[in-house]
Amino acid sequence: MAKIQSPTIENPDILLPVNPAIEQYMRSLVKKTDHPVLIEMEALAKQKNFPIVDRLVGTSLEVLAKMINAKRVFEFGSGYGYSAYWFARAVGAEGRVVCTDGNAANKVKAEQYLSSAGLWDRIDFHVGYAQEIFLQTEGVFDICYNDVDKGEYPNVWQMAKNRIRPGGLYIADNVLWHGRVAIENFTDIVSGWTEAILTHNELIFNDPEFDAFINPTRDGVIVARRKVA
Numbered sequence: 638m639a640k641i642q643s644p645t646i647e648n649p650d651i652l653l654p655v656n657p658a659i660e661q662y663m664r665s666l667v668k669k670t671d672h673p674v675l676i677e678m679e680a681l682a683k684q685k686n687f688p689i690v691d692r693l694v695g696t697s698l699e700v701l702a703k704m705i706n707a708k709r710v711f712e713f714g715s716g717y718g719y720s721a722y723w724f725a726r727a728v729g730a731e732g733r734v735v736c737t738d739g740n741a742a743n744k745v746k747a748e749q750y751l752s753s754a755g756l757w758d759r760i761d762f763h764v765g766y767a768q769e770i771f772l773q774t775e776g777v778f779d780i781c782y783n784d785v786d787k788g789e790y791p792n793v794w795q796m797a798k799n800r801i802r803p804g805g806l807y808i809a810d811n812v813l814w815h816g817r818v819a820i821e822n823f824t825d826i827v828s829g830w831t832e833a834i835l836t837h838n839e840l841i842f843n844d845p846e847f848d849a850f851i852n853p854t855r856d857g858v859i860v861a862r863r864k865v866a
């Protein structure tokens with residue numbers, strides 16, 4: 638498929654799939670999910686320009702997890718626990734969310750925030766390289782969620798897909814990469830990341846064992862369900 642030639646790719650936001658006014662409207666609908674801890678986490682993201690999934694994607698993660706009655710979730714790239722907040726709500730008191738992040742300071746913040754929200758006892762947070770921690774963690778998962786550095790996306794998909802139970806989900810954020818996936822001449826944030834996302838998305842949509850779709854909200858979230866034999 639021919640990609641759009643854009644002379645203004647320095648400002649790739651022109652390809653945001655959902656109009657910001659519409660996103661704002663959708664955000665007004667999920668305002669009922671307000672929680673003091675959530676609001677603090679969102680304020681920190683704004684202040685530090687830290688890439689959390691934000692409210693619209695967060696609410697969708699919780700709903701998706703509840704829809705499949707998820708009890709065990711593995712997160713590749715947890716930051717300070719914002720996406721884990723939503724998964725932890727979904728898995729319930731008996732469920733577990735395995736979190737990973739390379740930055741130890743993020744674990745400290747996650748513990749503070751998620752303890753205040755009464756969710757920390759559902760979290761098993763490991764500091765280190767997510768893929769290595771995944772290999773050291775046994776068993777299958779209801780959901781594997783990928784939000785690490787984008788160049789690593791194909792590798793994470795390949796290792797995660799065989800450890801998702803039938804009917805379980807693989808979810809990854811940023812799969813539209815601010816429109817770069819659809820543009821011919823783009824300026825990447827890190828060289829090779831757009832190509833890696835393109836490969837990742839192709840692999841998933843061509844995998845006979847999974848059904849997939851992309852929710853275009855914010856930066857695009859891919860959801861792939863492992864087929865039940």
Ligand SMILES: C[S@@+](CC[C@H](N)C(=O)[O-])C[C@H]1O[C@@H](n2cnc3c(N)ncnc32)[C@H](O)[C@@H]1O
Binds near residue numbers: 739765768789
């Ligand atoms: C986009 S942020 C995660 C945000 C989080 N999922 C949320 O929505 O709240 C990516 C995080 O993954 C971490 N990271 C990136 N690649 C990683 C890897 N291979 N292993 C462990 N952590 C990684 C970074 O330190 C960063 O905190």
